[in-house]
Amino acid sequence: MTDELSRSEFTPLDFELNFSENGDIPSVCVGSGDEEVSVTGYADRVDGWIKGDKLYVRVVDYKTGVKAFNLTDIWHGLGVQMLMYLFALEENGSTRYGKEVVPAGVMYIPVRDVLVQTTRHIPEETLKQLMAKKLRRSGILLDSPEVIAAMEQGIEGEAKYIPVKISRDGQPSAGSSLASLEQFGRLRRHMEKLLRDIGRQLRAGSIETDPYCRSQSELACEFCDFAQACHFDPTTGRDKPRYLYKVSRERFWELIGKEAELK
Numbered sequence: 688m689t690d691e692l693s694r695s696e697f698t699p700l701d702f703e704l705n706f707s708e709n710g711d712i713p714s715v716c717v718g719s720g721d722e723e724v725s726v727t728g729y730a731d732r733v734d735g736w737i738k739g740d741k742l743y744v745r746v747v748d749y750k751t752g753v754k755a756f757n758l759t760d761i762w763h764g765l766g767v768q769m770l771m772y773l774f775a776l777e778e779n780g781s782t783r784y785g786k787e788v789v790p791a792g793v794m795y796i797p798v799r800d801v802l803v804q805t806t807r808h809i810p811e812e813t814l815k816q817l818m819a820k821k822l823r824r825s826g827i828l829l830d831s832p833e834v835i836a837a838m839e840q841g842i843e844g845e846a847k848y849i850p851v852k853i854s855r856d857g858q859p860s861a862g863s864s865l866a867s868l869e870q871f872g873r874l875r876r877h878m879e880k881l882l883r884d885i886g887r888q889l890r891a892g893s894i895e896t897d898p899y900c901r902s903q904s905e906l907a908c909e910f911c912d913f914a915q916a917c918h919f920d921p922t923t924g925r926d927k928p929r930y931l932y933k934v935s936r937e938r939f940w941e942l943i944g945k946e947a948e949l950k
Contacts, residue, residue, distance in 0.1 A: 688796070691848045696837040697734040697745055697791075700784065704730040706775055713779050715771045717882040724886035730772045735784065736791070736837045742784050743791040743834055746773045749798045755825040756795055756850075756864065758939040761874075763899065763931045764881045769793035769826075771882075774875045790871050791834050794826030794849070825850050830865035832858075870940060877943045900928040 692698070705711045707727040715726040732747040746769045760766040773790050780788035828835065828849060835842070838849050845852045850864040866874070896919045898907035906921075906928055908914045919926050934942065 694840050697736045700735045701733040715775045717879045724882045741789050742786040743789050745791045746793045750795050759934045762934045792828035794824045827864045830867045873943045897929040
């Protein structure tokens with residue numbers, strides 16, 4: 688992590704930043720009155736880079752397990768905390784930091800020991816490269832050459848830390864996890880829609896047992912502390928899990944674009 692920060696013009700601004708009514712940044716809120724939904728929490732780290740009169744902000748989350756940023760999850764309402772914090776900073780961060788805040792992205796950073804299966808006499812430099820690949824960050828970043836260059840200097844081909852690949856002409860390749868400011872705006876509206884929908888379901892008293900599943904071997908019940916209380920049993924034929932169908936990158940942006948058109 689020290690090497691990563693030494694290559695970057697982005698510097699840590701806050702650790703364990705509190706998003707709540709009496710915290711460092713106001714709660715993430717959508718709606719008003721009886722329709723208001725408020726989300727509180729902590730961002731592990733907030734990084735920033737000043738360019739002119741703007742502060743570009745990146746939200747970082749440390750993960751000890753195996754977790755990758757996934758647009759399919761975002762579409763289904765999972766793993767959205769970092770994006771909520773990012774958009775809360777865009778709205779209210781100027782009070783804390785004294786400059787207009789521009790969203791520069793979100794990123795998961797793995798903090799775990801890694802095991803690499805290889806030969807006994809592998810060169811040390813090659814081993815370091817293999818381990819670095821295991822610890823590569825995932826996320827979504829602002830599609831701006833200046834911002835990307837500020838996040839990691841001297842990228843040639845594939846970045847070492849951020850989820851970006853640079854083609855021969857010096858531009859980010861199609862495999863990079865990038866989004867334009869306009870797309871970040873769509874993401875923000877999608878987050879707001881998710882919160883409103885969750886709020887309506889809670890107020891309607893929805894208590895359906897419909898845990899998500901990604902495959903026959905990956906069911907949310909495996910990680911749920913309340914599995915014994917809800918008595919969900921897929922073997923009865925009555926209880927059915929909620930399948931999270933995969934959404935491609937192109938399809939994701941198309942779908943949230945349609946959400947904006949319906950407004």
